Amino acid sequence: MAANELFAQLHEAAQTPRKQLDKYLAEGRKVVAVAPVYTPQEIIHSMGLVPMGAWGADMEINEAKKYYPAFICSVMQTILELGIKGEYDGVSAIVIPSLCDSLKTLGQNWKYAVKGIPFVPMTYPQNRKPAYGVKFTREGYLRVIRDLETATGAHFSELALARSNQIYNEHNAVMREFAELAADAEITALQRSDVFKLAWFMLPEAHTEIVRHINGELKKGPKAEGKVGVLVSGILSDSPSLLQIFDDNGIQVVFDDVAHESRQYRTDVPQMAHPLDALAQKFADMDCCTLLYDKDKKRVDYLIEQAKKHDARAVIVLMTKFCDPEEFDYVPIRRACQTAGLMNLNIEVDRQMVNYEQANTMIQAFKEMF
DSSP states (O other), X not given: OOHHHHHHHHHHHHTOHHHHHHHHHHTTXXXXXXXXXXXXXXXXXXXXXXXXXXXXXXXXOOGGGGTSOTTSOHHHHHHHHHHHTTTTTTOSEEEEEOSSHHHHHHHHHHHHHOTTSOEEEEOOOSSOSSHHHHHHHHHHHHHHHHHHHHHHOOOOOHHHHHHHHHHHHHHHHHHHHHHHHHTTBSOOHHHHHHHHHHHTTSOHHHHHHHHHHHHHHHHHSOBOOSOEEEEXXXXXXXXXXXXXXXXXXXXXXXXXXXXTTGGGXXXXXXXXXXXXXXXXXXXXXXXXXXXXXXXXXXXXXXXXXXXXXXXXXXXXXXXXXXXXXXXXXXXXXXXXXXXXXXXXXEEEEOTTOOOOHHHHHHHHHHHTTO
């Protein structure tokens, strides 16, 4: 199948997650929703369940306003809105981690607003790297397992987890390869986003095969010409309207530090005697993310290093409105860009935003400099 035809099919699937959910339900599979970010999908997969991403949607918020003040991030608000409106009906449970204050409130509000879908909490430690932090994470995983067994009737085994760990490592590898190939391939920002977005709505082994095929096509295909490379950072970058602005102005995403995209695939599960211990160690090994505690802010140097490595002309921060962790990191990122001689754009994004004209003006002005 030609690359453009394949991308067209991927776009349709990426934009219709309910169809993907109904497909798995029709096959007799039990589906577990996974909220942002770093939910232990390997555990869910190993139990014969289908993990499916719940990142909200671009939509107007009405019902969720009864549970949230206006200054809570719209990703959490739209997840709750979709739950209240029945868009997740058929899901056996939802796993929500505790990596930011908004996620913590999502879990508590979910219990009252969406009573038909059990809430499974995943509590992560702030200090994840010491031995006691790894042990804490492991205990959190054991609770997730117990809650999922109660909610779904499925059973956990370490042997099955070992296989799922391997499957997810293989998926990580092909996604990292895709990101590198897409850096200089003739591919639009929207096509690139669709590949990452669809990963949240498919079993990893199926998505791996699709991306392997895409990678083969990108290796054979033409290289991008006359475009301006940028590094994109943020929580989400899947708005079709915003991505179209990138494409209209000849902007090429050469690297991303996006929670919804490449941040998910940086860290593999290590080889250890016990698969659950290995999964806990994976979380300890993660770095360079706003949602992970790091007093040294290594993420700032990481972004500058990757921008230089990939010849990015600018670092574009897609700032999710009311996301405190991302806002805290922005000042040192801006200073580091100035020191490194890199341009920096800060573009506010929101699930309720329908007009990106201000972003369009900023990107047009940036492009005219080259």
